[in-house]
Amino acid sequence: MSVKITFPDGGSREYEEKVTIAEVAKSISHKLAKNALGGEVDGAVRDLNTVLDHDVTLKILTWEDEAGQRIFRHSSSHLLAEAVQNLFPDTKFGIGPAIKDGFYYDFDSSHVFSEDDFPAIEKEMARIAKEGRPFMKSVISRAEALQYFADRGESYKVELINDLPADAEISTYQQGGFLDLCAGPHLPSTEKIKAFKLMSIAGAYWRGDEKNKMLQRVYATSFPKQAQLDEYLALLEEAKKRDHRRIGQELGLFTVMDEGPGFPFFLPNGMILRNELENYWRELHQKAGYAEIRTPLILNRSLWEQSGHWDHYKDNMYFTKIDDVDFAVKPMNCPGAILVYKNSLHSYRELPIRMGEMGLVHRHEKSGALHGLMRVRCFTQDDAHIFMLESQIKDEIKSVIKLIDEVYRLFGFEYHLELSTKPEDAMGSDEIWEAATDALRNAMDEEGLSYQVNEGDGAFYGPKIDFHLKDCLGRTWQCGTIQLDFQMPEKFDITYIGEDGEKHRPVMIHRVAFGSIERFIGILTEHFAGAFPTWLAPVQVRLMSITDHQLPYIEKICAAMKAQGIRAEVDGRNEKIGYKIRESHAMRIPYALVAGDKEMENGTISLRRHGQGDLGVRDVNELTAEIVAEIKERK
């Protein structure tokens, strides 16, 4: 019986009898056989020693494939687990999956793991890896599996088995003395795992549930070659240098002090950035037909009861009393915006009404969740509320999507979209939620946008589209969001007068583009590694002289540049030019302009651009005009 194997490129090979994936790889090339980690058989990922006994399509997986990396890292996690079992025999095992950039394993052990244990564990892993123990798969019955793991006190595995669907194939993989409940696939043997490193240790709730016991999670990574591991570690070091908390300190952008955990202080340079972003925001929104309002930080408790925040958001809010009456510090801007809407009567002719607000909101975040500017307890939302007819929903959502995209494109951000649906603790009927969710979904579909769906992650008053941006380590943060809301208009009984002269109920959109100015500045800082585009740079031009003989000359140029709106300053210190240049580079100042006697005589200046080095001598007026244009165009 011959077997025909078809490959992704459309080519195929015939084998006289059944073959394993490894044998197929070997028959193609020696190199492929060496690099093969697994195979994708008719779309399903399989072990390399899977026997192919009928015609199939096959993709041989190597390190180049994400699925190949997952197999490699997953097997690495079993290697880690075996080492831990050998060194700390009373350890019970949770789960040990591959993740982006590595893998982890969750342990429950009387031993409290610390980084001091890492060398010993790594040494044991190396010993096992070198032995080249094969990963052996067995398919066993549910009863056998339960018996085996129950006998060994592996209560977490027992729980996992009990939760497997009735028709699930239950399999185990064993390498050396370690047998784990596992669906696979795995590498043929531990010997392929040449380079690995334990990275960190952290607590993690069993099954991600706060109510469960916290296990000890060991994070690690692995690669087929030591050079790849070294490269990865170097990359991590580089990423750390982009950390906005570090750059924020270096450039004097912001700081967080013990006196206000989660309440950032903005320093003069950070305020320049903020104000530039706000100026841009106002320009953009004015063009897009938004009005701007500002509502109070503190409002009466009854308002928050009416909005539903009291019932659904109380744990995240701060409260205060004024003359014995309860007030709350706003965690969101919407109730204030609705009061503004209600302040006057509205005709259908006015809709949609787009009301923007740079609103400072306070939310109580758990202490462990705080993170630089990314996660804080008070932040400024570049908020807007759109009041509209039902017939305007789709167009408004689309234009908000376009607006946010325009903002992110200006900075060159890549982002991904998520659609969050009705949470458990929601207001309103399923039907209304269904309609609102469909409206968001349709708008994205019609724009041809791809998105992932987060079931149950919506706001309590409506579903939302979230825009996620990446930080220096690839962690994603929600920035922009578009939320469609049928609830608040109902709760606050807001109306417009229709064509028929009767009162009707408008629909609301809540949306932010930056998300929070604070978080956005964090993302921006990491994206540019502190080297902001000129229009955002706190200092745009620094002028320096070779000796103090040229000081009056550059001071005059500086004054002229300032008069044209350039943030220019003179470094008049009695230091060598190399020293001044070094510092202006460290401060990521876009333009360093140097004048010696030659420049002074010719009315020129020597130009040095951040990241580009010395660019030669330029005419002062011409260069000034160029910088002004660059700032104006926000290039």
Place this chain on the structure above:
RNA sequence: GCUGCUGUGGCUCAGCUGGUAGAGCAGCGCACUCGUAAUGCGCAGGUCAACGGUUCGAAUCCGUUCAGCAGCUCCA
């Protein structure tokens, strides 16, 4: 909030198993007037996060609290 780790002059960090603190950068002063990533010399600056305990003696050991870091949970 939970688990682990950390907390020394403005910043970055030394300080082995307990014997009342040290460097570099930044700052200030003096000299040098210099051509594209650190000129030299000098000076000043610290209740070692806070509180309590052990000890003849604590930055160092123990406890509590606060803050930070990584992750979990939660979310712009």
